[in-house]
Amino acid sequence: DTEVTQTPKHLVMGMTNKKSLKCEQHMGHRAMYWYKQKAKKPPELMFVYSYEKLSINESVPSRFSPECPNSSLLNLHLHALQPEDSALYLCASTSRRDSPLHFGNGTRLTVT
Amino acid sequence: SQKIEQNSEALNIQEGKTATLTCNYTNYSPAYLQWYRQDPGRGPVFLLLIRENEKEKRKERLKVTFDTTLKQSLFHITASQPADSATYLCALDDNSGTYKYIFGTGTRLKVLA
Numbered sequence: 001d002t003e004v005t006q007t008p009k010h011l012v013m014g015m016t017n018k019k020s021l022k023c024e025q026h027m028g029h030r031a032m033y034w035y036k037q038k039a040k041k042p043p044e045l046m047f048v049y050s051y052e053k054l055s056i057n058e059s060v061p062s063r064f065s066p067e068c069p070n071s072s073l074l075n076l077h078l079h080a081l082q083p084e085d086s087a088l089y090l091c092a093s094t095s096r097r098d099s100p101l102h103f104g105n106g107t108r109l110t111v112t
Numbered sequence: 113s114q115k116i117e118q119n120s121e122a123l124n125i126q127e128g129k130t131a132t133l134t135c136n137y138t139n140y141s142p143a144y145l146q147w148y149r150q151d152p153g154r155g156p157v158f159l160l161l162i163r164e165n166e167k168e169k170r171k172e173r174l175k176v177t178f179d180t181t182l183k184q185s186l187f188h189i190t191a192s193q194p195a196d197s198a199t200y201l202c203a204l205d206d207n208s209g210t211y212k213y214i215f216g217t218g219t220r221l222k223v224l225a
Contacts, residue, residue, distance in 0.1 A: 004155075015221075048210065048211050106154075106155055
């Protein structure tokens with residue numbers, strides 16, 4: 001079990017749906033991340049929140065909308081996705097730049 | 113352009129041998145470099161972190177080296193076991209003062225019994 005919890009584990013959605021991914025950590029970490037991972041590829045950075053403020057957006061399309069309601073919670077709101085957005089979405093957190101990233105086990109998203 | 117490349121997509125070795133994985137980067141000057149293990153369908157799990165002023169770090173059967181002149185890190189697993197079979201990823205920070213960590217391309221290691 002990991003200390004970063006992601007829900008749901010699996011999600012199937014149509015291209016016109018709106019859904020949200022949720023990530024929670026109670027380690028007091030102040031930086032939280034969303035990564036996207038396609039099969040047999042490395043995790044690709046999407047967003048970083050630092051002290052609950054969005055600090056990095058890696059030119060992600062606006063159909064992905066992150067939100068950090070508090071220091072323990074990170075959401076990723078999805079709207080009008082494309083089939084090529086199907087992937088494993090990973091959340092991570094860390095306390096400092098020179099500390100490990102703690103990952104959840106991801107949400108497997110399929111867009112139909 | 114910035115790149116982080118790991119030497120081979122897949123590596124097969126015999127049980128008991130030492131596995132050596134390579135991480136090469138261009139147009140980065142990382143302060144920290146990390147190595148992770150990832151099993152299918154799971155998130156990456158942290159293994160080791162090495163700082164730019166450190167040459168080598170060890171933990172049990174694992175060893176990491178960091179050469180900032182060559183822009184390369186080597187990751188060694190000694191006395192490898194079939195249970196070590198997984199994908200191994202290096203990740204480095206971009207030294208911009210942010211929390212940005214970028215992953216290398218990954219190496220799928222298979223240890224043959």
